[in-house]
Amino acid sequence: AQSVTQPDIHITVSEGASLELRCNYSYGATPYLFWYVQSPGQGLQLLLKYFSGDTLVQGIKGFEAEFKRSQSSFNLRKPSVHWSDAAEYFCAVLRNNNDMRFGAGTRLTVKP
Amino acid sequence: DTEVTQTPKHLVMGMTNKKSLKCEQHMGHRAMYWYKQKAKKPPELMFVYSYEKLSINESVPSRFSPECPNSSLLNLHLHALQPEDSALYLCASSQRPGTGDQPQHFGDGTRLSIL
Numbered sequence: 049a050q051s052v053t054q055p056d057i058h059i060t061v062s063e064g065a066s067l068e069l070r071c072n073y074s075y076g077a078t079p080y081l082f083w084y085v086q087s088p089g090q091g092l093q094l095l096l097k098y099f100s101g102d103t104l105v106q107g108i109k110g111f112e113a114e115f116k117r118s119q120s121s122f123n124l125r126k127p128s129v130h131w132s133d134a135a136e137y138f139c140a141v142l143r144n145n146n147d148m149r150f151g152a153g154t155r156l157t158v159k160p
Numbered sequence: 161d162t163e164v165t166q167t168p169k170h171l172v173m174g175m176t177n178k179k180s181l182k183c184e185q186h187m188g189h190r191a192m193y194w195y196k197q198k199a200k201k202p203p204e205l206m207f208v209y210s211y212e213k214l215s216i217n218e219s220v221p222s223r224f225s226p227e228c229p230n231s232s233l234l235n236l237h238l239h240a241l242q243p244e245d246s247a248l249y250l251c252a253s254s255q256r257p258g259t260g261d262q263p264q265h266f267g268d269g270t271r272l273s274i275l
Contacts, residue, residue, distance in 0.1 A: 080261060082263060084266075089268075089271075090268050090269070091164075091166075091250055091266035091267050091268040091269050092203070092250070092252075092266040093266070094263050094264075094265070097263050099261045138202055138203075142262075146191050146193070146208050146210065146215070146216070146254060146257055146262075146264075147205060147208070147216060148193075148205065148264055149205075150202035150203055151202060152201070152202055153200075153201075153202050
């Protein structure tokens with residue numbers, strides 16, 4: 049079955065430091081992969097998506113992610129974290145026919 | 161601001177009440193979804209509507225009854241809920257059902273509390 053694993057439940061980084069959030073997927077074919085962010089009390093906002101083509105994808109708010117088929121990974125990165133980036137981050141894979149499955153999420157805390 | 165609007169934002173109801181959650185989008189999307197999200201957990205898919213027809217029901221109890229009256233509206237009717245049903249209920253939409261390359265756009269959710 050297709051699934052998504054986010055190994056880190058909680059990450060703390062200092063403001064201005066770089067960030068990498070890990071995501072591993074299990075899928076038999078070319079996956080459709082997404083990163084979403086959720087602030088407290090709000091819905092999910094799409095940061096970026098990967099369908100095919102260039103394996104480095106750019107998203108909103110200065111985020112990027114790299115698809116690595118050999119490692120079954122789709123890690124999210126940001127070169128310099130801002131305090132407003134503190135939130136929950138979900139990696140997701142879209143299975144056939146609109147069935148989206150989410151990883152467990154990684155909570156990001158940003159230290160001043 | 162989200163393009164998927166959910167009402168109400170908060171709902172408190174007793175176990176014998178009947179209430180409905182509403183979701184609306186005007187992006188011309190033809191797939192709409194209901195998710196349930198417990199605290200500190202990822203969203204879990206409940207229902208998928210494709211072209212106003214129910215296409216996925218993830219074995220959701222019958223006390224949850226979805227309805228898609230037209231391509232812009234999605235309702236979730238609630239009856240005889242249990243305390244464990246307290247959660248954030250998220251609605252989402254995507255452009256074209258049946259294709260894999262469509263991201264889902266989420267509303268801000270309805271926070272439901274069952275007394």
